[in-house]
Amino acid sequence: MFKKIGIALAICLVIFGGIVGYCNAQGTELTADSFLRIHIRANSNSVEDQAVKYKVKDAIVEYLTPILADAKTKPEAIELVSQNLSQISNIAGLVLSDNGYNYGANAVLRSEYFPTRCYDDVVLESGEYDSIILELGSASGNNWWCVVYPPLCFVNAGDNNTENIVYRSKLLEIIRTFFGGV
Numbered sequence: 001m002f003k004k005i006g007i008a009l010a011i012c013l014v015i016f017g018g019i020v021g022y023c024n025a026q027g028t029e030l031t032a033d034s035f036l037r038i039h040i041r042a043n044s045n046s047v048e049d050q051a052v053k054y055k056v057k058d059a060i061v062e063y064l065t066p067i068l069a070d071a072k073t074k075p076e077a078i079e080l081v082s083q084n085l086s087q088i089s090n091i092a093g094l095v096l097s098d099n100g101y102n103y104g105a106n107a108v109l110r111s112e113y114f115p116t117r118c119y120d121d122v123v124l125e126s127g128e129y130d131s132i133i134l135e136l137g138s139a140s141g142n143n144w145w146c147v148v149y150p151p152l153c154f155v156n157a158g159d160n161n162t163e164n165i166v167y168r169s170k171l172l173e174i175i176r177t178f179f180g181g182v
Contacts, residue, residue, distance in 0.1 A: 035130075041143040063088070105137075
């Protein structure tokens with residue numbers, strides 16, 4: 001009877017406890033230090049500025065996807081992005097100009113705070129993340145953000161080694177230890 005209650009409790013804890021850790025196929029824990037994010041800030045919250053933000057996002061994703069496709073580590077991804085920051089700004093500026101906007105764009109690399117965010121089955125906890133920050137005009141509008149390394153938002157998992165990411169539940173690990181492999 002106790003074992004059945006324990007199993008039921010364990011299942012409930014796993015279901016309601018969620019995923020609290022990530023690791024790659026080699027078992028290495030992935031933390032905020034493992035990710036490179038992108039943050040595109042719109043000029044304003046006007047319908048027009050929000051719409052052009054997504055056009056800029058599409059152009060930047062199209063540009064960065066082949067550049068970052070071969071990055072095997074976050075430092076490699078940061079180096080590749082760093083070498084292309086002026087081109088990222090230029091591409092964003094061209095999209096803005098082509099759509100009739102005369103405000104510019106500026107891309108930088110820096111650490112920034114992000115709230116908790118879910119990408120399909122991956123949960124990134126709130127905290128400081130290294131990021132590509134792309135500011136459009138005054139950058140005072142709503143924004144779009146995602147992860148460029150590993151490329152959770154850019155391409156299909158089969159094309160970017162994200163199929164090697166596995167998810168762990170710390171609660172399940174504790175329960176298995178306590179109940180001897182339940």
